[in-house]
Amino acid sequence: MSENLRVSPAPHISRKHSTKTIMLDVLIGLVPASAAAVYHFRQHAVILILTCILASVAVEYICCKLMKRENSLGDLSAVVTGLILALSLPPKLPVVYAVIGCIFAVGVCKMAFGGLGCNIFNPAMGARAFLTVSFGMAMASWHLPAQMNPDMPGLGPDTQVNAKNSSQEQKDQDVKLDAVTQATPLSWVKKAVKTRNAEKASEIIKSNWPNSQLKYALTGNIGGSLGETNALALLAGGIYLLIRRTISWHIPAAVLGSAFVFAEIGYLFDKTAFANPLVHMVSGGMLICAFFIATDPVSSPITRAGTVVFGCGVGLIIVLIRLFGAYPEGVMFAILIMNAFTPLIDRMLPAKPIGGIPDGK
Numbered sequence: 001m002s003e004n005l006r007v008s009p010a011p012h013i014s015r016k017h018s019t020k021t022i023m024l025d026v027l028i029g030l031v032p033a034s035a036a037a038v039y040h041f042r043q044h045a046v047i048l049i050l051t052c053i054l055a056s057v058a059v060e061y062i063c064c065k066l067m068k069r070e071n072s073l074g075d076l077s078a079v080v081t082g083l084i085l086a087l088s089l090p091p092k093l094p095v096v097y098a099v100i101g102c103i104f105a106v107g108v109c110k111m112a113f114g115g116l117g118c119n120i121f122n123p124a125m126g127a128r129a130f131l132t133v134s135f136g137m138a139m140a141s142w143h144l145p146a147q148m149n150p151d152m153p154g155l156g157p158d159t160q161v162n163a164k165n166s167s168q169e170q171k172d173q174d175v176k177l178d179a180v181t182q183a184t185p186l187s188w189v190k191k192a193v194k195t196r197n198a199e200k201a202s203e204i205i206k207s208n209w210p211n212s213q214l215k216y217a218l219t220g221n222i223g224g225s226l227g228e229t230n231a232l233a234l235l236a237g238g239i240y241l242l243i244r245r246t247i248s249w250h251i252p253a254a255v256l257g258s259a260f261v262f263a264e265i266g267y268l269f270d271k272t273a274f275a276n277p278l279v280h281m282v283s284g285g286m287l288i289c290a291f292f293i294a295t296d297p298v299s300s301p302i303t304r305a306g307t308v309v310f311g312c313g314v315g316l317i318i319v320l321i322r323l324f325g326a327y328p329e330g331v332m333f334a335i336l337i338m339n340a341f342t343p344l345i346d347r348m349l350p351a352k353p354i355g356g357i358p359d360g361k
Helices: 019-029 031-066 077-087 095-108 123-134 168-176 185-194 198-206 212-219 231-243 250-269 277-282 286-293 304-324 331-348
Strands: none
Touching: 019 031, 019 077, 019 231, 019 286, 031 077, 031 095, 031 231, 077 095, 077 123, 077 286, 095 123, 123 331, 212 231, 212 277, 231 286, 250 277, 250 286, 250 304, 277 286, 277 304, 286 304, 286 331, 304 331
């Protein structure tokens, strides 16, 4: 009978979740956002998504070969990293920049630390930060979705256009351009506030929010990163992960709740300079951060209390950067900063052993 007993050290896995099933759930959760990206940005989305996924897989395969380690592609983590990175990039980012980002994400942020489970920082956000400081102009070029610029031809000169308010003459001129870009709502607000044009800032912040612009942000009919513009698609994917219990509600609730509270404080303090909290909730990378990036089990705290602290820190830093920082978006920096604090949070809020107390008394 003793031959049938299996003795192994803790932790003992009591659920059917494995690394592969978790990553597969994340990929399924990102299907709506990916489909929306293809719908809004057409062939450019397909090219970037396939490029990032294939490049991430290739880099991990090469790293495993060089490190003489077993092939780890079966856990699908490289595919998740490539897809999240692609969805955080501008639609017409040159493919070579995307490949460089994948090399940095998988090669530097993940494999250089020892691979999945050993990385300190979220690989996709590390790569996005690297691309932002290396290719700032390309990373800040937000092209109009297909509904506003159905032709979407090749790369060319940029122009700042609000298509909704453009005159017919301007629209005719747009057709002749190779590409049309549009600042994101967060960029509009940041630019107006930085130039101390209070009248313009107030006009931008208050213009039709939360009516038409909110609808555009929810449906993705606005400039932005590939997978960050359609809030409804991200919410659908996030709800799927919550139903599957692939993620817990603690981090998403902490990120969104703290961001809303701090944005509301700023809005109440000065409504002519700071955007309505609803703008922050549905704009930029807030939702993909809350459901798909901040919930990374490797780079986030272990305990529930720790995840709440982590999520609140992410939400606070996002809002602080958006309101007072040089960049209109603060998700990647918030994630990386709180990733650095994760070991300290785990030490301050350690896991309680079953039947015991953290300090061992």
